[in-house]
Amino acid sequence: MKVTVLGCGRWGSFLSWYANQQGHDVTLWGREASRNYQKLLQTRTNDYLLLPQPIQLTNSLEEAAAFAELIFIAISAQELRGFAKQLNSLNLSDKTFVLCMKGLEENSGERLTSVIKQEIQQPVHVAIWVGPGHVQDFVQDIPNCMVIDSDDSQVTKLIVDSLGSETIRFYYGEDVLGNEIGAAAKNVIGIAAGILDGLGYSSLKGALMARGTKEIARLVKAMGGNELTVYGLGHLGDYEATVFSKHSHNRRFGEAFVKQEPFEKLAEGAATVKALLHLSAKYDVELPICQAVNAVLWKAQDAQEQIMKLFMRPVKFETI
Numbered sequence: 001m002k003v004t005v006l007g008c009g010r011w012g013s014f015l016s017w018y019a020n021q022q023g024h025d026v027t028l029w030g031r032e033a034s035r036n037y038q039k040l041l042q043t044r045t046n047d048y049l050l051l052p053q054p055i056q057l058t059n060s061l062e063e064a065a066a067f068a069e070l071i072f073i074a075i076s077a078q079e080l081r082g083f084a085k086q087l088n089s090l091n092l093s094d095k096t097f098v099l100c101m102k103g104l105e106e107n108s109g110e111r112l113t114s115v116i117k118q119e120i121q122q123p124v125h126v127a128i129w130v131g132p133g134h135v136q137d138f139v140q141d142i143p144n145c146m147v148i149d150s151d152d153s154q155v156t157k158l159i160v161d162s163l164g165s166e167t168i169r170f171y172y173g174e175d176v177l178g179n180e181i182g183a184a185a186k187n188v189i190g191i192a193a194g195i196l197d198g199l200g201y202s203s204l205k206g207a208l209m210a211r212g213t214k215e216i217a218r219l220v221k222a223m224g225g226n227e228l229t230v231y232g233l234g235h236l237g238d239y240e241a242t243v244f245s246k247h248s249h250n251r252r253f254g255e256a257f258v259k260q261e262p263f264e265k266l267a268e269g270a271a272t273v274k275a276l277l278h279l280s281a282k283y284d285v286e287l288p289i290c291q292a293v294n295a296v297l298w299k300a301q302d303a304q305e306q307i308m309k310l311f312m313r314p315v316k317f318e319t320i
């Protein structure tokens, strides 16, 4: 099968490496001025992997889109709308886009599948690829389990059947909304975990897992999804890779933030938390942990005080 990957950062470069390993013909696209792209072009390496020779590199979006019917996108979530507008000028009829990003649109709370469907006004298929996985583990053959989801089960099956391996066991997703919200929200919980680590409160991460899943499940249910999806691979299943992992950019960002240290990598949860608060208001669902993370990141509130505020809320029944 021919596969195109759009975005050549940490995850995009891995997706191309993995698709090549599964025997597919792969083209990896990056912006010409991108340092990631230039480094891959010159050295065929980055901080994570060695790009096998058969993977073609291009900075022509036209060439990349024309190359394959199956197109993965792994860019920053907040850039997707503008990028999709650019893509829409190309002939994309019948292509399948797999969104390999974990985020929600900051200013609207829109899911990324909605963003792409709004901007690409051509008959295309759209799926998502979520769940736990770090490049650093996969390239050492340390396996994990992930999820493909879409509104069309034939599309879901085609992607899973073309990509499953001993390295990644895929599950067929059955709730795009729940998986998308869950995957985006786990990055916010990851930032909360980093904040706890930075304050020396790592022992609270068990409580964070229990109450974090609970509040995201409430939101998913209110939005019309299946609350149990939150306890699957897309959200809870990704906590090891986010809430506890030394590799997680979101967790590391949260820790660096409270320690007032610089952190340069992409932490999607920082923008996603704003989107979640839009959804909290729209669907009238309380999201106390997300609210606390938002207060710390965007309202200059003291992290320790926010934790105390969470503790001092009225006592409630655990299942609510």
Ligand SMILES: NC(=O)C1=CN([C@@H]2O[C@H](COP(=O)(O)OP(=O)(O)OC[C@H]3O[C@@H](n4cnc5c(N)ncnc54)[C@H](OP(=O)(O)O)[C@@H]3O)[C@@H](O)[C@H]2O)C=CC1
Binding pocket: 007, 008, 009, 010, 011, 012, 030, 031, 033, 034, 035, 036, 037, 074, 075, 076, 077, 079, 082, 083, 100, 101, 102, 103, 129, 130, 131, 132, 133, 134, 265, 266, 268
């Ligand atoms: N297990 C999983 O499913 C994982 C999922 N992810 C997700 O993948 C996504 C990307 O993360 P990651 O790879 O770590 O991030 P990186 O910062 O490493 O890469 C992001 C890429 O997006 C490109 N980009 C940014 N803006 C635009 C734009 N406007 N047009 C085109 N390209 C653009 C960047 O280009 P440039 O090179 O020019 O800077 C860069 O190559 C995130 O949503 C993240 O949550 C990440 C890791 C694991």
Ligand SMILES: O=C(CO)COP(=O)(O)O
Binding pocket: 102, 131, 132, 133, 134, 187, 190, 238, 241, 242, 247, 248, 249, 250, 251, 266, 267, 268
């Ligand atoms: O989604 C991921 C692991 O599954 C990557 O998480 P980070 O972006 O926090 O590194």
